[in-house]
Amino acid sequence: ALLSNIADIPTNVQFDFIIVGGGTAGNVVANRLTENPKVQVLVLEAGPSDDGVLLSQVPYFSAELVAPSQYEWNYTTTTQPGLSGRAVPYPRGHILGGSSSTNWLVYTRGSSEDYDRYAKVTGDLGWSWKNLYPYFKKSERWTAPVDNHDTTGQFTPSVHGYSGEVGVSLSGSPSAIDSQVITASSQLGGPFKFNQDMNSGNEIGLGWVQSTIKGGSRSSSSTAYLAPQFIARKNLWVVVNAQVSRVLQTSRTADSVDANADGTADATGFVPLFRSVEFRNSAGGPLKTLTATREVILSAGAVGTPHILLNSGIGNSNSLTSLGIRPIVNLPDVGENLSDHPVVATAWFVNSTDTTDNFRRGGQLLDDVLQQWQTTKTGPLVNPILNHLGFARISGSLAPQPDTAAGPNSPHYEYIVANGGPPGPTPPTGNFMTMVTVLVSPSSRGSIKLRSNNPFDSPVIDPALLKTTTDKLAMRASLKAATNFVTAPVWNGYIMNRAGAFADATTDAKLDSFIAANTGTLFHPVGTARMSPKGASNGVTDPDLRVKKVSGLRIVDLSVLPFVPAGHTVASAYVVGERASDLIKFFHKL
Numbered sequence: 001a002l003l004s005n006i007a008d009i010p011t012n013v014q015f016d017f018i019i020v021g022g023g024t025a026g027n028v029v030a031n032r033l034t035e036n037p038k039v040q041v042l043v044l045e046a047g048p049s050d051d052g053v054l055l056s057q058v059p060y061f062s063a064e065l066v067a068p069s070q071y072e073w074n075y076t077t078t079t080q081p082g083l084s085g086r087a088v089p090y091p092r093g094h095i096l097g098g099s100s101s102t103n104w105l106v107y108t109r110g111s112s113e114d115y116d117r118y119a120k121v122t123g124d125l126g127w128s129w130k131n132l133y134p135y136f137k138k139s140e141r142w143t144a145p146v147d148n149h150d151t152t153g154q155f156t157p158s159v160h161g162y163s164g165e166v167g168v169s170l171s172g173s174p175s176a177i178d179s180q181v182i183t184a185s186s187q188l189g190g191p192f193k194f195n196q197d198m199n200s201g202n203e204i205g206l207g208w209v210q211s212t213i214k215g216g217s218r219s220s221s222s223t224a225y226l227a228p229q230f231i232a233r234k235n236l237w238v239v240v241n242a243q244v245s246r247v248l249q250t251s252r253t254a255d256s257v258d259a260n261a262d263g264t265a266d267a268t269g270f271v272p273l274f275r276s277v278e279f280r281n282s283a284g285g286p287l288k289t290l291t292a293t294r295e296v297i298l299s300a301g302a303v304g305t306p307h308i309l310l311n312s313g314i315g316n317s318n319s320l321t322s323l324g325i326r327p328i329v330n331l332p333d334v335g336e337n338l339s340d341h342p343v344v345a346t347a348w349f350v351n352s353t354d355t356t357d358n359f360r361r362g363g364q365l366l367d368d369v370l371q372q373w374q375t376t377k378t379g380p381l382v383n384p385i386l387n388h389l390g391f392a393r394i395s396g397s398l399a400p401q402p403d404t405a406a407g408p409n410s411p412h413y414e415y416i417v418a419n420g421g422p423p424g425p426t427p428p429t430g431n432f433m434t435m436v437t438v439l440v441s442p443s444s445r446g447s448i449k450l451r452s453n454n455p456f457d458s459p460v461i462d463p464a465l466l467k468t469t470t471d472k473l474a475m476r477a478s479l480k481a482a483t484n485f486v487t488a489p490v491w492n493g494y495i496m497n498r499a500g501a502f503a504d505a506t507t508d509a510k511l512d513s514f515i516a517a518n519t520g521t522l523f524h525p526v527g528t529a530r531m532s533p534k535g536a537s538n539g540v541t542d543p544d545l546r547v548k549k550v551s552g553l554r555i556v557d558l559s560v561l562p563f564v565p566a567g568h569t570v571a572s573a574y575v576v577g578e579r580a581s582d583l584i585k586f587f588h589k590l
Ligand SMILES: Cc1cc2nc3c(=O)[nH]c(=O)nc-3n(C[C@H](O)[C@H](O)[C@H](O)COP(=O)(O)OP(=O)(O)OC[C@H]3O[C@@H](n4cnc5c(N)ncnc54)[C@H](O)[C@@H]3O)c2cc1C
Pocket: 020, 021, 022, 023, 024, 025, 026, 044, 045, 046, 047, 065, 066, 091, 092, 093, 094, 095, 096, 097, 098, 099, 100, 102, 103, 104, 105, 106, 107, 108, 242, 243, 244, 245, 299, 300, 301, 302, 304, 305, 308, 522, 523, 524, 525, 556, 557, 558, 559, 567, 568, 569, 570, 571, 573
């Protein structure tokens, strides 16, 4: 059932699992655990339902949801030294489906070496590419694009899953520059050489974007894993508008003793048991407490999960004490090691009127394409905001030393090509081509910290964008290399002058200033509750995602990844959810 009021949570049900956060990974676990009708699951999601939210459904509108609204946590970072002291918006989905309901739809799995590195640093081969590959397929439902165009050569069928939950599709409406982009790729080669399917584990090269789109609409962890046939399950309760403040230590009864706890026992032979959650209606009101009989699963994301842990006294004991919070478990890595992708957009005027800028300016053209989407689910709004992207390595003397990428076949940067101006307000006149550059293997590390001992205060978010000199230099090298794309002969007579502030960025020093003034986040934070080997004193969870030094508490979201994958992160969130579901079923013999 889907409940919109915490007062409606049934009082006569013993929940085996309470999942905190009905986001990308949380809903995967909710779905998989309730496949067994004997298992009772409660999901507590702070945001509202995604039902009927047009900006979430229409693929081309996906970039609009970063604006402050009820569907957003509306966070801002600390002032960023790497961005000339600016504080930048830090979007996170506050809606059922979490960031998979508000994201920009790009589906990339990253490099196989990203996952092999997780296996290496956790000492658990279960996190290797080879062992996760079946889970990528399990979560995916490859779907034909709505225009049913011939997709031969645009993707590799054997790499995909066809009977999973999340719809993944190529774009369903051609973009006017599609053929030039492919020609430019063959004319230039090198970092732009064609890659038929970057989701094979070998992601280097330029290819056609694959997006979490099905039938011309967004496919999210809510529309997929909580689809009507799943939310109808008698053993699944999903509550929206329910904000969790803390997990609480649960008093032990004979049947609650977790004999398999992996932690340090206290004098009584036990580790602290955390199977209770404290929450309230998101708009305010009295606190409620509920206890799970098996586990509490934190799936509140890379910002929300460490925030809840710290509020609960699980974190760096000294810092907690200084804020007036009673420390219960000393895990200094909670909230640390935040790793995210810095992004900068560049644009050129083009000698064309066939770009998305026209309908983006609103008016009749926008009304027309929206009506087309609403009546037939066709037209330009079925597409994400880009049609092509690619990944490449920085070569030669400019390459980061030591290498920040996960391995020799993993990229340092990503470039995105779009037939129109960058996300954000469209200038009143002109037609554009955009290239976005992303540093996908950064060395900078940031943090999530508490602002006060009020659990409903927003956390202090420092993503450390371009903090290190290595990252600043790598971003400059990446931007230069990516924007070489416009030098392909095919663009002669098409691409005109640089647009906006990028027009003045003609020297290295000016490029650096342009980057500092215009870089933001690509919204991919991970690592704030990172996994480490069983028994290791650092890290926050073991490779089975159980929180160290406690029992009853697991983390299933992207905060567990020790490094950010070199790609957009939603596919990784689905795969973490799928693997975690099997780990939990195995642990509890379900
Ligand atoms: C604007 C934006 C654009 C993006 N674009 C892309 C893209 O194009 N492609 C891509 O692959 N990735 C993209 N990402 C990243 C990707 O969507 C995320 O990495 C991924 O969805 C994270 O999954 P998660 O399960 O870790 O967290 P989330 O999906 O964020 O889920 C966390 C959930 O927990 C809830 N929550 C948090 N705190 C509490 C609390 N105290 N109580 C109750 N509930 C709580 C949140 O409301 C949310 O629903 C984007 C992200 C954003 C924000």
